[in-house]
Amino acid sequence: GIQVEQSPPDLILQEGANSTLRCNFSDSVNNLQWFHQNPWGQLINLFYIPSGTKQNGRLSATTVATERYSLLYISSSQTTDSGVYFCAREETSGSRLTFGEGTQLTVNP
Amino acid sequence: EAGVTQFPSHSVIEKGQTVTLRCDPISGHDNLYWYRRVMGKEIKFLLHFVKESKQDESGMPNNRFLAERTGGTYSTLKVQPAELEDSGVYFCASSQDTGMLTDTQYFGPGTRLTVL
Numbered sequence: 177g178i179q180v181e182q183s184p185p186d187l188i189l190q191e192g193a194n195s196t197l198r199c200n201f202s203d204s205v206n207n208l209q210w211f212h213q214n215p216w217g218q219l220i221n222l223f224y225i226p227s228g229t230k231q232n233g234r235l236s237a238t239t240v241a242t243e244r245y246s247l248l249y250i251s252s253s254q255t256t257d258s259g260v261y262f263c264a265r266e267e268t269s270g271s272r273l274t275f276g277e278g279t280q281l282t283v284n285p
Numbered sequence: 286e287a288g289v290t291q292f293p294s295h296s297v298i299e300k301g302q303t304v305t306l307r308c309d310p311i312s313g314h315d316n317l318y319w320y321r322r323v324m325g326k327e328i329k330f331l332l333h334f335v336k337e338s339k340q341d342e343s344g345m346p347n348n349r350f351l352a353e354r355t356g357g358t359y360s361t362l363k364v365q366p367a368e369l370e371d372s373g374v375y376f377c378a379s380s381q382d383t384g385m386l387t388d389t390q391y392f393g394p395g396t397r398l399t400v401l
Contacts, residue, residue, distance in 0.1 A: 179287060209389065215372050219328075219392040262328060266390075272318065272330040272380075274343060 180265055182276035189253050189283050197248040198277045199263035205241045207266035209273065210248050214259045222248070222261075253283045286313070289393035291377050294366050295377045297399045306396045310359070310379030316340075316355040319352060322372035335382065341347075366393060374398070392398060 179202035191197055201208070208220040223230050223237040225246065230237055234253075239246040250257055260280050276278040290309045298304050301302040310317045331350070336357035345352070349368070354360040364371055365373040374397050378390040 207389075211392070217397060218394045219376055221389060221391060224389040264328070272333055272344065273320070274330070275320075275328040277327045284355075 178258075180263060180274050180276040182261075183265055183276065184279060185277065185278045186249060187282070189281070191253060191255050191283055191285050194249070194259045195253060195281070197247040197250070197263075197281075198260050199248070199276055201244050201246075201263075201265050203244070203265075203267075204241065205244070205265055206268055207244050207273075208239050208245050208248070209264050209266075210237055212245075212259050213262065213264045213278070219262075250281075253281075255282060255283050255285055258283050289379050289391055291393040291396050293396060294394065295397045295399075297401065298367055300369055301310040301366045303363065304367055304398060306362045306364075306375055306377075306398070307338075307392060308360045308362070308377030310377070311391055312380035313381065314391075315357070315382040316380040316390075317354060317358070319342075319362055320374050320376045320378065322376070323370070328376065331362075340393055355382075364398075371380050372398055372400045386401050 181200045185200045205226050205236045212220045225239045227241045234251045236249045260278040262278045264275040292307045318332040320328050322328045330344040332341045334354045337354050351363045374395040376395045377393045380390045381388045
């Protein structure tokens with residue numbers, strides 16, 4: 177089956193630091209999404225990014241589909257950025273998402 | 286526009302009891318998905334509805350789980366009887382069916398199920 181691997185599994189930062197989270201996938205991308213699961217368990221859509229680069233405030237994401245990876249950049253991290261970051265890819269249009277195991281991010285004040 | 290809503294937000298039940306989770310997708314979204322995150326592991330797909338039809342139910346763990354989407358609007362996921370290993374967070378998601386390109390799947394806030 178399709179594999180989605182995320183790294184690092186855990187990351188601890190001081191407030192204000194920058195970070196890069198990586199997502200590797202084993203097959204071509206039809207759809208790739210990044211999510212943030214906050215401490216209350218809610219899953220928040222961050223980016224829908226099958227290819228190219230997008231930015232939203234302090235967050236940006238880049239997917240290089242030909243090399244089968246995506247990166248999520250967090251700049252000037254804040255304590256509210258803490259939580260688990262998931263990437264997920266869609267196998268075919270409109271089908272299930274396959275999630276990675278997530279990166280647990282802790283931002284300390 | 287209202288997002289995906291789920292009810293209840295939390296449920297605590299004893300082993301052997303029955304629980305029914307509800308999901309209301311974004312209005313107009315034909316695709317509805319159920320996922321769950323168990324024991325801090327990755328989020329796993331359960332099943333996919335297109336309108337009222339089950340498009341893919343290959344992720345359903347066993348016959349204790351029953352999902353319905355009568356009328357193609359809201360969906361319910363029933364667990365009967367619940368077991369300890371069913372504890373986790375159950376997410377619902379919905380997306381449009383444009384017929385051409387994939388659309389983002391929008392997730393609800395989840396239902397945290399605890400089976401004691």
